[in-house]
Amino acid sequence: MTQELLTFDQIPVPSEWGSRTFTVGEETIKSWIDVIGDRTPVYVDATAAKEAGYEGVLAPPGAWPLFILDAILKAIPGRPPGGVHARQELEFGVPIRVGDVLTTTVRIADKYLKRERRYVVQETTTTNQRGEVVLIGRMTSIWGK
Amino acid sequence: MARSYAELEIGEELPPVSRLMTQETINRYADVSGDHNPIHVDPEFAKNTMFGGTIAHGIISLSFVFQALTDWLGRADLDGSKLRITFINPVRPGDTVTAKGTVAAKSEVAGRKLATCELWIENQRQERCIVVEAEVAF
Numbered sequence: 211m212t213q214e215l216l217t218f219d220q221i222p223v224p225s226e227w228g229s230r231t232f233t234v235g236e237e238t239i240k241s242w243i244d245v246i247g248d249r250t251p252v253y254v255d256a257t258a259a260k261e262a263g264y265e266g267v268l269a270p271p272g273a274w275p276l277f278i279l280d281a282i283l284k285a286i287p288g289r290p291p292g293g294v295h296a297r298q299e300l301e302f303g304v305p306i307r308v309g310d311v312l313t314t315t316v317r318i319a320d321k322y323l324k325r326e327r328r329y330v331v332q333e334t335t336t337t338n339q340r341g342e343v344v345l346i347g348r349m350t351s352i353w354g355k
Numbered sequence: 356m357a358r359s360y361a362e363l364e365i366g367e368e369l370p371p372v373s374r375l376m377t378q379e380t381i382n383r384y385a386d387v388s389g390d391h392n393p394i395h396v397d398p399e400f401a402k403n404t405m406f407g408g409t410i411a412h413g414i415i416s417l418s419f420v421f422q423a424l425t426d427w428l429g430r431a432d433l434d435g436s437k438l439r440i441t442f443i444n445p446v447r448p449g450d451t452v453t454a455k456g457t458v459a460a461k462s463e464v465a466g467r468k469l470a471t472c473e474l475w476i477e478n479q480r481q482e483r484c485i486v487v488e489a490e491v492a493f
Binding site: 246296301 | 437
């Protein structure tokens with residue numbers, strides 16, 4: 211079955227696109243660290259994390275796409291090919307720990323044309339299993355069609 | 356040891372973080388993130404696009420900015436901080452990218468101590484590929 215494309219003209223503004231849940235798995239964070247190469251002890255070692263005053267191993271702040279982008283891509287189906295990630299705003303709340311169960315709510319806040327390019331603004335709010343806000347995002351994409 | 360707000364000096368430069376971008380890193384990031392867009396991982400497809408070859412996910416280079424920032428701060432989290440990120444130019448396999456930054460301003464607003472930092476990723480030709488304005492909370 212072919213996914214029908216969500217074109218710029220069809221996007222309702224504002225609109226809610228539901229939420230996605232993501233468990234911050236130890237293996238996922240280890241894979242991220244292996245690729246990126248930031249081996250700060252707090253991201254890999256529970257003892258180091260406790261000594262630094264955290265309750266558990268932290269996910270690197272740079273790993274935010276695992277929690278936001280994946281939710282956006284899954285929540286908004288039919289994204290036309292050829293799109294570009296133009297801008298991103300991030301507001302960090304309480305630190306994300308390995309083992310957290312995160313819920314990211316996705317909404318489209320705005321769309322506009324500028325220099326013949328189609329821009330779509332997607333907002334996300336990510337909370338942990340305690341209901342604390344861990345991350346607020348505002349992603350501006352150039353829409354493919 | 357975490358840096359304190361009082362220690363920061365306006366104009367201070369963050370220690371840079373440099374990395375060689377490789378197609379292997381791009382492919383591995385695609386596996387971790389699930390983003391297998393052919394512009395990143397399929398040289399045959401990418402050859403016929405406006406880029407003329409594969410480009411790295413912007414997120415990979417951006418992560419070096421986070422590393423430079425947290426290394427410099429001496430802490431592992433960015434609790435209460437805000438970042439505004441703009442992707443300007445693509446990074447290609449074979450490019451050496453460097454995360455750099457400087458402290459632009461310090462302010463105390465409603466009891467919150469904030470440092471405004473300008474950070475960026477540049478390639479080996481000193482072209483900026485990503486720029487980040489960070490409002491770091493202390």
